[in-house]
Amino acid sequence: MTTTPEAVAAAERCTPEFRRDPHAFYAHLRTAAPVCPMRPPHGNETYLITRYDDARAALSDPRLSKDMYGAMDAYRRIFGDSSVALDDNMLNSDAPKHTRLRRMVNSAFTPRRVEALRPRIEEIVQSLLDACPAREPVDLLPAFAFPLPIIVICDLLGVPPEDRARMQHLSTTVAQTGFGAEAKRAQQQAEEDLHAYFTHLITAKRERPGDDLLSALIAVRDHDDALTENELVSTAFLLMFAGHKTTAYLIGNAVHHLLSHPAQLRALRENPELTRAAVEELVRYDGSVESATFRYATEDVEYSGTLIPKGALVQIAISSANRDPQKFDSPDELDVMRPGNAQDAHLGFGHGSHYCLGAPLARLETQLALTRLFDRFPRMALADPAAGPRWLEVPFPAFRGLAELPVVLDPAE
Template identity: 65%
Template sequence: MTQAFASEELSSEEAAAEASSCSRAFRANPHPVYAKLRETAPVCPLSPPHGVETYLITRYDDARAALADPRLSKDMYGAIDAYHRIFGDSSIALDDNMLFSDPPKHTRLRRIVGSTFTPKRVESLRERVQKITNDLLDRCPTSEPVNLLPEFGFPLPLHVISELLGIPEDERTQAQEWSATVAQTGFGPEARKALEIAEGNLRDYLVELITRKRTEPDDGLLSALVTARDQDGALTDHELVSTAWVLLFAGHKSTAYQIGNAVYHLLTQPEQKRLAFRDAGATAAAIEEIFRFETSVENGTFRYATEDIRIRDTLIPKGALVQISIAGAHRDPEAFAAPDQLDVTRPNVQATHLAFGYGPHYCVGAPLARLEMQIALTTLFERYPRMSLVGAPEDVRWLTVPFPAFRGLAELPVVLDPA
């Protein structure tokens, strides 16, 4: 694993500066920084590049409590000035959804889509997910290097969520490219312009797609949302577009990075790989441990304090933004024994990890993500038991986006079946 620095080498001030600036060293391996902050400043004021007062929570108990604290609002319209400074005006068109809302609005929007992601409904997708997985792997070269993320990690969840929504196959790649721009843009003028263009394109595309679903409905979720809008009045036009966007974005991005994280760590720790695939039960448990050990959701989406809130010895003032470090919480030694070790036999991880959040905003798509991970990893390692990483593990590049919502690889070069 890439080790840019050790926690004992950092002062508390240096750790806070690294977390604020999202330096390349921090993005390569943020865990030593989170370790220092857990020890010395578990509720840490940051000086992020977007310029909005922000606090970072890194201990498990604090993170779990904060995820369910109604005083920490997800409604970014309530923090409108901060929202504009971070995301720009154009983002509002796509962010009127359950991810950025509080009850009762959040409850209403979640109920509309929730029936699609029940464990029973998701299990009915198993055969189709397996078919998509097989087809993608059939197209990959086996004896020469292949970047597994664009060839497999991203297309798999993208095709699955797109089929659920009813997005035509020949339109999915473009939608994913716009989504990637939204996820990785920075704060400078050029980045802002790229963000504005991508968001405008996504909005226009979704409006046009919704118009098509009105005249040519299918059995996809988007047609069902259109019906809910037109017949039941359960959604506004704005909410309809924004809900379609968040399902597309959240439905593939985090799972894609999680597949990459899992493959990387299993390839670099052969004994853990052996233990993970002893039987189906071991694989299911291993996936939960990988969610803990290297979650693709490094930080929860922004919340803001609706009143002064004291956590430990730190007063978070009303109006400040709060980032909850899922990655930091998952390496807390007070919550997990030997947390910096991947242990696929670790018991009860599913009940304790926070990779899908906690409380009212627990990820509605968690059953689908688990199914995709199980099928992707089992099929990949069964078909290619000799798969190997290209190059040294420490040379693999991690994402260096300026705002660490996601923890994932920038590339995953492997040889599926080396001679």
């Protein structure tokens, strides 16, 4: 395997080989080119960071900006003009704007507030499992892994139940578009539809506010002027999008890997108190966030002896950092009893000021999903273990998730 910009660009195009096993590729880069220049399809000069220590430092490096307006030309070449209106949020900003926007929604995602959602999440989990066929193959992604977090986040935001499927469809279109003309048109239309939807929903909630997060944000916007109107729309989109995609893929990845590692599943079933630690290990081993969202260098920056020039884009390979043997013993092994598996050891939820706001909710949803699923269907098995997993092929390796998860929940003896 050669380490060249062209080789990385091939990985960026998400070839089936790369999608099947990105970890072997990242292992090579960590040794040969830990900060590797790329030529991705969008044409912007980009550097990929793969080592744990570098990744952790880069995630909180103020020289690597998240403010998309500072790199607007590059941003438009990658995402187009239609994305700008939806990306005026905390994910794409630096302090003090990031601090202000994050403060507006932080109270809804504190561990205490999230724990109060446990009964409702339990109810949703049981209802979804009730609807699943037990003796015949079922794709657990559309039947269980995706509906659970979309219902939870829509409840939290105040999105009506009849609109959940539309939200999921539109956000999937936004997440999985490529660089072709037809794909870009689909992406633009989906983004315009989402912007129009949340604009309409905000108008409706101004007239009839409810006991939900979006109504609370509207009240802040209208009374304190702490949010602009576009920040309000964009924040609603971000919470909906980020609040279900990553959790859904995490649940799918976790179920697949536990079923593929029966000794690990058996250890978890015999020791339910391991569930929290097991979720952290599953996030580390093959979490749903493969790469952090783009940053760009506001000045020349050096990592591992490589100069990242001012203006270059930077991608941080979370999946690679979480398999770095300099940080984790036997990193390519799944071990639900891994010692010292502290919640801040892996970078699956990020690090620094942009640490995932919804991490407590994602953890709780995943813990309950796994616990109730395997308690209710202890003999669950992959529908066709010999077939191997089929992973998503996406234009940017941002998400790491399965395209399908066919299982039999209660196979015949």
